[in-house]
Amino acid sequence: MLGFDVIGFLISWLTLFGTYAILSMSLNLEIGFTGMADFGKVAFYGIGAYLAATITAFTFLFVNGIKCPLHSVEAIVALKECASKNPALNVSIFVLCILITFIITGAIGYLISYPTLRVGPAFLGITVLSFGELLRIFMRHFEPTGGTKGLAGIPHPLAWIPDPRLRDGIYAAIVLVVMLLTYLLSEKIANSPFGRLMRTVRDDEIATLCLGKHVPRIKAAVFFLASGLAGIAGVLLAYYLGSVNPDMFVPAVTFNVWAMVIFGGMGNNKGALIGSAIITFVDRISFVVNLLFPQAIISPDYIRWMIVGLLILITLLFKPQGLMPETPIKTLALTAVAEESGGEENA
Amino acid sequence: MIGPTEVLNTIWIGIIYMIIALPLTLSYKVTRIINFVHINFITIGAYVGVILFLLGVNSLLLVIPASFLFGAAIAVLNHFIAFSPLEKRGANPVILMIASLGLWIFYKYVVYAFLDLGQKVFRTNLFSVIPRATSLPDVSVGGYVLSGHFFAAILVAGVILGVLYLLLSKTSVGRAIRAVADNPTLAEISGIPKERVVSITWALCGGMAAVGGLLWAVFAIATPEVGDALILQIFAVSVIGGLESLLWTGIGAFIISGAENILMSLLNAVLGVPVSFRPFISFSALLLIILVKPPLGAGGGLPYRFKIVRHYKR
Numbered sequence: 001m002l003g004f005d006v007i008g009f010l011i012s013w014l015t016l017f018g019t020y021a022i023l024s025m026s027l028n029l030e031i032g033f034t035g036m037a038d039f040g041k042v043a044f045y046g047i048g049a050y051l052a053a054t055i056t057a058f059t060f061l062f063v064n065g066i067k068c069p070l071h072s073v074e075a076i077v078a079l080k081e082c083a084s085k086n087p088a089l090n091v092s093i094f095v096l097c098i099l100i101t102f103i104i105t106g107a108i109g110y111l112i113s114y115p116t117l118r119v120g121p122a123f124l125g126i127t128v129l130s131f132g133e134l135l136r137i138f139m140r141h142f143e144p145t146g147g148t149k150g151l152a153g154i155p156h157p158l159a160w161i162p163d164p165r166l167r168d169g170i171y172a173a174i175v176l177v178v179m180l181l182t183y184l185l186s187e188k189i190a191n192s193p194f195g196r197l198m199r200t201v202r203d204d205e206i207a208t209l210c211l212g213k214h215v216p217r218i219k220a221a222v223f224f225l226a227s228g229l230a231g232i233a234g235v236l237l238a239y240y241l242g243s244v245n246p247d248m249f250v251p252a253v254t255f256n257v258w259a260m261v262i263f264g265g266m267g268n269n270k271g272a273l274i275g276s277a278i279i280t281f282v283d284r285i286s287f288v289v290n291l292l293f294p295q296a297i298i299s300p301d302y303i304r305w306m307i308v309g310l311l312i313l314i315t316l317l318f319k320p321q322g323l324m325p326e327t328p329i330k331t332l333a334l335t336a337v338a339e340e341s342g343g344e345e346n347a
Numbered sequence: 348m349i350g351p352t353e354v355l356n357t358i359w360i361g362i363i364y365m366i367i368a369l370p371l372t373l374s375y376k377v378t379r380i381i382n383f384v385h386i387n388f389i390t391i392g393a394y395v396g397v398i399l400f401l402l403g404v405n406s407l408l409l410v411i412p413a414s415f416l417f418g419a420a421i422a423v424l425n426h427f428i429a430f431s432p433l434e435k436r437g438a439n440p441v442i443l444m445i446a447s448l449g450l451w452i453f454y455k456y457v458v459y460a461f462l463d464l465g466q467k468v469f470r471t472n473l474f475s476v477i478p479r480a481t482s483l484p485d486v487s488v489g490g491y492v493l494s495g496h497f498f499a500a501i502l503v504a505g506v507i508l509g510v511l512y513l514l515l516s517k518t519s520v521g522r523a524i525r526a527v528a529d530n531p532t533l534a535e536i537s538g539i540p541k542e543r544v545v546s547i548t549w550a551l552c553g554g555m556a557a558v559g560g561l562l563w564a565v566f567a568i569a570t571p572e573v574g575d576a577l578i579l580q581i582f583a584v585s586v587i588g589g590l591e592s593l594l595w596t597g598i599g600a601f602i603i604s605g606a607e608n609i610l611m612s613l614l615n616a617v618l619g620v621p622v623s624f625r626p627f628i629s630f631s632a633l634l635l636i637i638l639v640k641p642p643l644g645a646g647g648g649l650p651y652r653f654k655i656v657r658h659y660k661r
Contacts, residue, residue, distance in 0.1 A: 302456045
């Protein structure tokens with residue numbers, strides 16, 4: 001089939017999978033474990049991507065003593081020239097961006113959630129959804145970051161590796177490592193005492209209150225963490241694509257993540273991983289199909305989105321627990337008890 | 348500064364916000380579902396108008412009932428396909444909201460796909476059209492030329508609001524709707540057929556939102572994103588009403604449209620705020636309302652007042 005590039009396809013799929021898996025695990029922390037409907041995932045994803053792009057472009061221009069607006073053509077040319085000069089700078093900015101973005105997006109998430117969490121779960125959804133749209137409209141008109149055109153030519157953290165295939169491969173591996181760390185972190189949190197608290201909030205807020213727990217504070221903490229993780233996913237995306245523009249962050253991205261979490265199984269991190277693997281794979285395949293049939297009567301893109309919508313609905317209607325149902329919490333004591341009783345049954 | 352343009356804009360945009368936001372509040376009151384498909388009703392209502400105008404139907408008197416019926420049909424369909432089965436299984440409000448989100452995505456891209464096809468059939472650009480009923484003459488008042496659509500919209504809105512008021516306050520259907528909104532269990536015990544009342548409410552709400560979308564398109568423009576572009580304002584208006592009071596939703600429509608037009612032009616003239624900041628006004632209004640007059644308990648949550656819960660230390 002026209003010399004179809006399998007390795008390139010795999011690399012792009014794995015990078016996309018890693019990014020979306022981080023997003024869906026962060027959403028899983030909110031909806032699966034704590035029961036908060038965050039319809040504005042894309043806002044924090046977008047903030048992360050824009051922060052990374054702006055910080056990197058600005059630092060590179062500043063270090064190399066070039067004075068021009070971030071979005072101008074001269075800046076893109078200059079960035080391309082100085083991208084591979086200093087490997088240490090590339091890597092350190094990458095790490096720094098991830099840290100800064102986590103804190104800033106988390107803080108923004110906390111601020112947004114402060115008033116809304118105290119009213120009712122529906123309002124968080126509405127407010128954050130409109131916040132995402134608002135940011136997108138704002139970025140379209142905000143000239144310093146390029147308006148509708150956005151920023152381009154962001155230096156890749158591995159720009160000093162000459163072979164592009166090797167570079168993309170290593171970057172995909174980095175993304176997968178970050179994803180793995182996120183997975184371990186959210187598993188750790190979900191199985192900790194705080195994780196049990198999160199599930200109590202989801203199942204019965206009144207009972208949690210009666211136990212003397214501050215429900216809005218628990219929710220806000222989870223929201224901080226999840227927003228920060230979404231910001232990290234945004235950073236990874238910005239470096240992968242090398243450019244950001246406002247129209248990448250439409251609400252459709254949020255829907256995609258929701259479909260992943262619901263299809264994979266709410267309250268189960270493995271489910272979120274599987275859901276994002278399947279949906280990003282279909283995404284990539286439909287991209288290839290799109291290239292093969294440019295003259296289709298109805299664009300395959302629209303059909304794909306219809307399927308995403310239907311997938312959410314059908315899963316909720318017929319298999320509400322998703323592909324992988326929620327598992328009981330693992331604690332040291334519970335595991336020990338389970339082993340003991342399991343041993344007795346065998347004997 | 349504030350000219351007749353801003354005042355007129357405030358009036359007609361306020362009326363349209365009212366027609367769109369009232370059914371959102373009403374459907375929430377009766378069903379306790381935050382319904383994102385409301386956004387699709389707007390888009391679909393607008394495009395029913397566009398297609399009918401293209402087919403040569405020129406009278407608003409025919410187009411408005413058509414778009415009402417279409418919106419109503421979709422709303423009732425949603426109820427029977429998704430919301431009713433989910434509710435019977437005892438799904439919580441958040442799950443119902445997510446289901447409506449799924450339906451929103453589905454309908455949104457159905458509209459896109461339909462327009463993609465329609466463009467090939469009609470051979471015109473359907474992705475941004477201004478539907479115009481040519482039969483309406485323009486009126487000039489004191490040097491200002493007012494489109495005939497302006498009066499048509501006010502008339503239509505007046506009729507719809509009047510009918511809604513009479514329906515809710517004077518008829519037995521309206522009483523049943525209000526009873527279900529107040530206490531579904533009690534209403535069912537009293538012998539009110541809850542299922543039928545809920546379907547009637549959905550039909551009413553879907554239809555009204557569709558007509559609102561049509562009127563919006565006649566004034567402004569019809570794009571597949573027309574409903575999505577109104578999310579923020581419509582939800583802000585409904586939150587002013589606390590998702591509870593129809594009267595305050597109506598007042599809120601004018602507050603938001605006034606803030607967007609009159610306040611915006613003031614800010615633009617005095618402080619030089621660019622007009623592209625307009626959505627920020629609605630958003631800050633939304634946050635302000637939630638902070639100052641929170642619609643407590645709405646959305647299926649525990650009401651927390653904004654006071655510090657003190658943990659007494661010994």
